[in-house]
Amino acid sequence: MNSDILLGLQWGDEGKGKIVDVITPKYDVVARFQGGPNAGHSLEFNDKKYVLHLIPSGIFHPNKLNVIGNGVVIDPAVFKKEIEGLGLPLDEVIKKLIISSRANLILPVHRILDAANEKSKGAKKIGSTLRGIGPAYTDKISRNGLRVGDILSTNFKKRYDEHTARHLATIERYNFEFDLAQYEEGWFEGVEIMAKFRIENSEYLLNNLLDQGKKILAEGAQGTMLDIDFGSYPFVTSSNTISAGACTGLGIPPKKIGEVFGIFKAYCTRVGNGPFPTELLDSTGEDIRKAGFEFGATTGRPRRCGWLDLPKLKYAITINGVTQLFMTKSDVLSGFGTIKACTSYIVDGKETTELPFTFDNAEPVYKEFAGWSGDITKIKKFDNLPENLKDYIDYIEKYTGVPITIVSVGPDREETIIR
Numbered sequence: 001m002n003s004d005i006l007l008g009l010q011w012g013d014e015g016k017g018k019i020v021d022v023i024t025p026k027y028d029v030v031a032r033f034q035g036g037p038n039a040g041h042s043l044e045f046n047d048k049k050y051v052l053h054l055i056p057s058g059i060f061h062p063n064k065l066n067v068i069g070n071g072v073v074i075d076p077a078v079f080k081k082e083i084e085g086l087g088l089p090l091d092e093v094i095k096k097l098i099i100s101s102r103a104n105l106i107l108p109v110h111r112i113l114d115a116a117n118e119k120s121k122g123a124k125k126i127g128s129t130l131r132g133i134g135p136a137y138t139d140k141i142s143r144n145g146l147r148v149g150d151i152l153s154t155n156f157k158k159r160y161d162e163h164t165a166r167h168l169a170t171i172e173r174y175n176f177e178f179d180l181a182q183y184e185e186g187w188f189e190g191v192e193i194m195a196k197f198r199i200e201n202s203e204y205l206l207n208n209l210l211d212q213g214k215k216i217l218a219e220g221a222q223g224t225m226l227d228i229d230f231g232s233y234p235f236v237t238s239s240n241t242i243s244a245g246a247c248t249g250l251g252i253p254p255k256k257i258g259e260v261f262g263i264f265k266a267y268c269t270r271v272g273n274g275p276f277p278t279e280l281l282d283s284t285g286e287d288i289r290k291a292g293f294e295f296g297a298t299t300g301r302p303r304r305c306g307w308l309d310l311p312k313l314k315y316a317i318t319i320n321g322v323t324q325l326f327m328t329k330s331d332v333l334s335g336f337g338t339i340k341a342c343t344s345y346i347v348d349g350k351e352t353t354e355l356p357f358t359f360d361n362a363e364p365v366y367k368e369f370a371g372w373s374g375d376i377t378k379i380k381k382f383d384n385l386p387e388n389l390k391d392y393i394d395y396i397e398k399y400t401g402v403p404i405t406i407v408s409v410g411p412d413r414e415e416t417i418i419r
């Protein structure tokens, strides 16, 4: 059997958590392959909302395995808090959740370094979630990291102290005030909880399960425009958010990848800094933010809002090899009279559909669409959607050459149209 991948095609927050939860019944395993607690994946069912940061979005389904893969960076303090907030008995979660021994740890000093680093950038700051992601991946790549498997070794505390001392020397140079103790207590409690879980080389488990015919869904975090190689660098995260990241982040070979589900909002949002050519700085942007409740699931920051950017969507489809598109938040655009989508850019006086090296000077060219109105959240059949929404969907499918097979019309599990 092959592993399918679900990932974001924009700047994150496309609704990955919701849709993973909806399609989990078709799978045996849900596995996170990159990112860390910078992610905030929201799920809604039975009138309750949950936000997951590290735990895969299949966790609420019975009899499904969830794996935190080697490509993820884990903060034990966040892990502990999240486990406690699930509302599930600990022994049930321990049965359902496996952590890769090769995943790198986010240390308390990584969070401090992240904050010190951002502060030193002044106006050029990335707008990081300040969860220690960049410094943890930096340690990983420079071969200085501590990994989950290390927490089981007898000299773990000694190694922790050595790593911390090394970073404290760097932080001193920043002239940055901090309180390490504030983070350390919860961190070590989190390490104790993690040690109760199955910590293993999960690449064996995942490949064995595929050989036995089991179905795996790899769950992406962030989005393609935040990818370290292909996103709007340097305003990106520190991991490969694209489909190739699922291979390196889980140990699944490319020939065992099946469908690649690319998820996007009917418009665009971005939280944090960096170029956003279709951003709406007027009242329409404000109206989208209000209607879509566009505030970060991790930091609560208001998300910047704008029209759909089709050249970027097409780029993301190419880079990821997307085979099916899922469109979310169609309900949010209800009542917006006219809707726009960017179909090309003007760069240095020339029209192009290619993304420039930096997006700074890309002037969007828009196509207008007649909008739709009314509450569409209870519609169950694609055919019953407003004609103008169907026309919008049809245009996106023709532009990208990829079918839109799921249309999400609300945050709840039930508010999903599968074609």
Ligand code: GDP
Residues within 6 Å of the ligand: 008, 012, 013, 014, 015, 016, 017, 018, 039, 040, 041, 042, 043, 044, 292, 296, 297, 328, 329, 330, 331, 332, 408, 409, 410, 411
């Ligand atoms: P993720 O990071 O990709 O999992 O997305 P987030 O959870 O950060 O942000 C998506 C937000 O939109 C969450 O509040 C979801 O509950 C909500 N959401 C998801 N799909 C829909 C939809 O189709 N319509 C509406 N109105 N909200 C949605």
Ligand code: IMO
Residues within 6 Å of the ligand: 008, 011, 012, 013, 014, 035, 038, 039, 040, 041, 126, 127, 128, 129, 130, 131, 133, 134, 220, 221, 222, 223, 226, 235, 236, 237, 238, 271, 272, 273, 297
């Ligand atoms: P999910 O999985 C939206 C953004 C931050 C910042 C940049 C770098 O919920 O879609 P980092 O903390 O990685 O150093 O931040 O990336 N960012 C996200 N934006 N959704 C996310 O995750 C994000 N994770 C990071 O706002 O601009």
Ligand code: MG
Residues within 6 Å of the ligand: 012, 013, 014, 039, 040, 041, 042, 297, 298
């Ligand atoms: Mg999110």
